[in-house]
Amino acid sequence: MSQETTSKEKQALEIIHRIKAAMDFEIKHQYINAIGNTGDFRTFIRNECRKAVLLYRDSQNWQSIFVLIDRYAFLDLPSRMNICKKVIHILNDLEEYYSSEITKEEITKPLAVEEEIIDPSLDISKLDIQYFKGVGPALAAKLNKLGVETIEDLLNYLPREHISYSEITNIKDLQIDQDATIMGRINRISAFKSPRSNLIILSIFIKDTSGQIKINKFFQGNSSHFYLKQYNAQYPTGAFCICVGKVKAEKNSNQKTIHNAVIELISDDFSEEDRSDKAHTAKIVPIYPLTEGVSLLNLRKIIHKALKLYKNNLHEFLPDFVISKNNLIAYDQAIEEIHFPSSLEMKNRAATRLIFNEMFLMQLRFMQLRRHYKKDKQGIKFNCFENGLVDKFINALPFELTYAQTRVFYQEILPDMVSSQPMHRLLQGDVGSGKTVVAFLSLLVAVADGYQAAIMVPTEILAEQHYKKFTEWAQALGLNIGLLLGKQGVKVRREVLAGIKSGTIDIVVGTHALIQESVEFNNLGIVVIDEQHRFGVKQRELLARKASQADDRQLSLKNDSKESESKNNISVEKLFMTATPIPRTLTLAIHGDLDMSEIDELPAGRKIIETKIVDRKADAYKLIKSELDKGNQAYIVFPLIDESETLSAKAATVEYERLSKTTFKNYKLGLLHGKLKDDQKDKIMQEFRNKELDILIATTVIEVGVDVPDATVIMIESSERFGLAQLHQLRGRVGRNDKQSYCLLASGSSSQTSRERLAIMEKTNNGFVIAQEDLRIRGAGDIVGLKQSGLSDTALQGLVDQEELLVYARNSAKQLVDTNPELEGLARLQNRIKQRSANVMANAG
Ligand code: ADP
Numbered sequence: 001m002s003q004e005t006t007s008k009e010k011q012a013l014e015i016i017h018r019i020k021a022a023m024d025f026e027i028k029h030q031y032i033n034a035i036g037n038t039g040d041f042r043t044f045i046r047n048e049c050r051k052a053v054l055l056y057r058d059s060q061n062w063q064s065i066f067v068l069i070d071r072y073a074f075l076d077l078p079s080r081m082n083i084c085k086k087v088i089h090i091l092n093d094l095e096e097y098y099s100s101e102i103t104k105e106e107i108t109k110p111l112a113v114e115e116e117i118i119d120p121s122l123d124i125s126k127l128d129i130q131y132f133k134g135v136g137p138a139l140a141a142k143l144n145k146l147g148v149e150t151i152e153d154l155l156n157y158l159p160r161e162h163i164s165y166s167e168i169t170n171i172k173d174l175q176i177d178q179d180a181t182i183m184g185r186i187n188r189i190s191a192f193k194s195p196r197s198n199l200i201i202l203s204i205f206i207k208d209t210s211g212q213i214k215i216n217k218f219f220q221g222n223s224s225h226f227y228l229k230q231y232n233a234q235y236p237t238g239a240f241c242i243c244v245g246k247v248k249a250e251k252n253s254n255q256k257t258i259h260n261a262v263i264e265l266i267s268d269d270f271s272e273e274d275r276s277d278k279a280h281t282a283k284i285v286p287i288y289p290l291t292e293g294v295s296l297l298n299l300r301k302i303i304h305k306a307l308k309l310y311k312n313n314l315h316e317f318l319p320d321f322v323i324s325k326n327n328l329i330a331y332d333q334a335i336e337e338i339h340f341p342s343s344l345e346m347k348n349r350a351a352t353r354l355i356f357n358e359m360f361l362m363q364l365r366f367m368q369l370r371r372h373y374k375k376d377k378q379g380i381k382f383n384c385f386e387n388g389l390v391d392k393f394i395n396a397l398p399f400e401l402t403y404a405q406t407r408v409f410y411q412e413i414l415p416d417m418v419s420s421q422p423m424h425r426l427l428q429g430d431v432g433s434g435k436t437v438v439a440f441l442s443l444l445v446a447v448a449d450g451y452q453a454a455i456m457v458p459t460e461i462l463a464e465q466h467y468k469k470f471t472e473w474a475q476a477l478g479l480n481i482g483l484l485l486g487k488q489g490v491k492v493r494r495e496v497l498a499g500i501k502s503g504t505i506d507i508v509v510g511t512h513a514l515i516q517e518s519v520e521f522n523n524l525g526i527v528v529i530d531e532q533h534r535f536g537v538k539q540r541e542l543l544a545r546k547a548s549q550a551d552d553r554q555l556s557l558k559n560d561s562k563e564s565e566s567k568n569n570i571s572v573e574k575l576f577m578t579a580t581p582i583p584r585t586l587t588l589a590i591h592g593d594l595d596m597s598e599i600d601e602l603p604a605g606r607k608i609i610e611t612k613i614v615d616r617k618a619d620a621y622k623l624i625k626s627e628l629d630k631g632n633q634a635y636i637v638f639p640l641i642d643e644s645e646t647l648s649a650k651a652a653t654v655e656y657e658r659l660s661k662t663t664f665k666n667y668k669l670g671l672l673h674g675k676l677k678d679d680q681k682d683k684i685m686q687e688f689r690n691k692e693l694d695i696l697i698a699t700t701v702i703e704v705g706v707d708v709p710d711a712t713v714i715m716i717e718s719s720e721r722f723g724l725a726q727l728h729q730l731r732g733r734v735g736r737n738d739k740q741s742y743c744l745l746a747s748g749s750s751s752q753t754s755r756e757r758l759a760i761m762e763k764t765n766n767g768f769v770i771a772q773e774d775l776r777i778r779g780a781g782d783i784v785g786l787k788q789s790g791l792s793d794t795a796l797q798g799l800v801d802q803e804e805l806l807v808y809a810r811n812s813a814k815q816l817v818d819t820n821p822e823l824e825g826l827a828r829l830q831n832r833i834k835q836r837s838a839n840v841m842a843n844a845g
């Protein structure tokens, strides 16, 4: 086919050259309709045009030349001049188009003729890219930087996106509200500081052959100079770029602009090759993430070549039934189509298959882990539940358990604990839903049977709080509670460690100090991990390992009684709790190895926390005062500035001093931040709890778990800097009893988007809804725990766009494990899983 096209285009070019020669002749003779070897000028042109029209039947251009020239002989001189000018213009365009078609053919040709025979059993994950024809050591070094070391890596180096030329719009043709892609050069950039706010506006002017457009980007900051310098480097004048986004009219003028534009620089060779025919073809080309010294065209060529040679070395690793059941395309086909799609539909199917791969492998790994917990390990069969400890505690509680608390404890946790399989359960529940009580009940089950229990929390403030509450609860039960923190004095610590070792301490509350080397239990039965999303993956992994490996003395069952002979197989019960409710599918992606429980109800009498965006600080202070005057308490919270607790501590301190002297001089204020000494932190928290302080000015150290029931108002400064989920956590510090509570969102930015985001907080108190919104706005990459899941960016995006795919992948994984638990005869699949979990561990950080 390509052969034919080429010659067709070559013929057309020959026609153009003949007509141009005749034009020259005619012009030289002053437009007299000169007579040449084959008749007059007009007839000659008409004959040539006819040939061209036969080649390109639907070409408007050739037809218009035909029409233009038709009446040539009957017109006056100026009209003849005009016609010649027009015809030459059209011919020039046509000439450019045909020649570019031909060059393109020639560019791809050497790739097409390469015909080597490669043994399909050759393992391409062992073929160093350096020795691939056309690469060599210099380019290989650059590719290595992109993580591409082998042929397999190269084929799995996926395009960031594709551009379909039919989708590129001329700047002058942009329509309001269109999702547009434009392509052009950066003409200039400029930056200035908005007079009204702390905002730098960076304007990037992009130009194509049809016009120019200004694109604004906004940054928080003071020095426009600084940003201009930085962004001059990022968007160099003259650079060729692609820009994608929604077309909008600028607020103060009628100019069109592109909102939230994504601007990507592309190399020049890209443009030379592909630009000329953008309107004419529907070709879809891949755009790869690049590094310095690797051009897009070059990378595309290498990948193209590698695909041609090694496609047969891409082996299917999914069982047939998984492929057919989920209507997937084959693995090799998916790789080929993701690079060079034959159509948009195939591109999408390829992406789906590749995302499915990752999700399936992840879920299969989870299933194996589950099997390992459940089948290979023995749990403790707790049986002393009848001794009355649990009932005694419940009867002494000043409130009734909610239905959800009761259900989760009696129907989900308790059966796990009395069964011979160890518990691995995740307990989700919105802020304030009362997870602590359920945790304590679970700890009691173990204690009632003569075991020890531990709860691990992410902050010292929270550890102190649980310790206090547990001590209070335990008094009537005659139990001994211990507290283990990282920075305790040597003497205190030694005492606690001794109590844990000898067994005099029944329940120990601690930070991650609990999983340190020196902690030895007498006979640990259960570990609860509170706010588990706040722990690093590594810590979690460490805990899981320590808690299930009895050789490790820590957190393990070190006892001399009946279990000792089968020690290595005994695993303590584990309950993970999280207050970050995330959509169910995401839970599966992070915690697919755990059983799930959910407290989906708040204690009775809770009022909806009234949430307001603060327009005038004075109004906010007025509300705070009126709450304080009713005997309630307030928080004022400062965000983390530039990832630095020092800076945020400073901001909080300044405000503390200002407010103590001015607005709230008649009240008692406390200051709490991460830079304070531990005993200092303790003292302040204690004073706030005891109502010796009215207002607590704090950094986000109070974010998780803090429970002071009389606090009814929280004001959050620079709230636009927080993620929605975090705001929801902070808001959960109030509304912890039946009083009406308030959350005030102050914001340093008046931008529309940040206001829209905050408005979601005004609208709903439901953590699940907020998590969903966060996911929509910020993407899956920002959800805690997902980054470490080992999923690629594409798959993470897939979790947002193709939620159901994860469920399919999980179902298929389950079906496979149910029928073939050891994955017999599926060596390729086993290899993939191994590879994957190695990668996840390497990236756990
Ligand atoms: P979270 O789920 O956010 O950890 P907590 O366990 O800290 O919530 O509980 C929040 C507050 O609600 C605490 O003061 C707790 O004593 C109280 N609480 C827990 N369960 C109930 C209930 N069933 N009825 C009334 N108050 C409850």
Ligand code: MG
Pocket (backbone or CB within 6 Å): 435, 436, 530, 579, 705
């Ligand atoms: Mg809690």
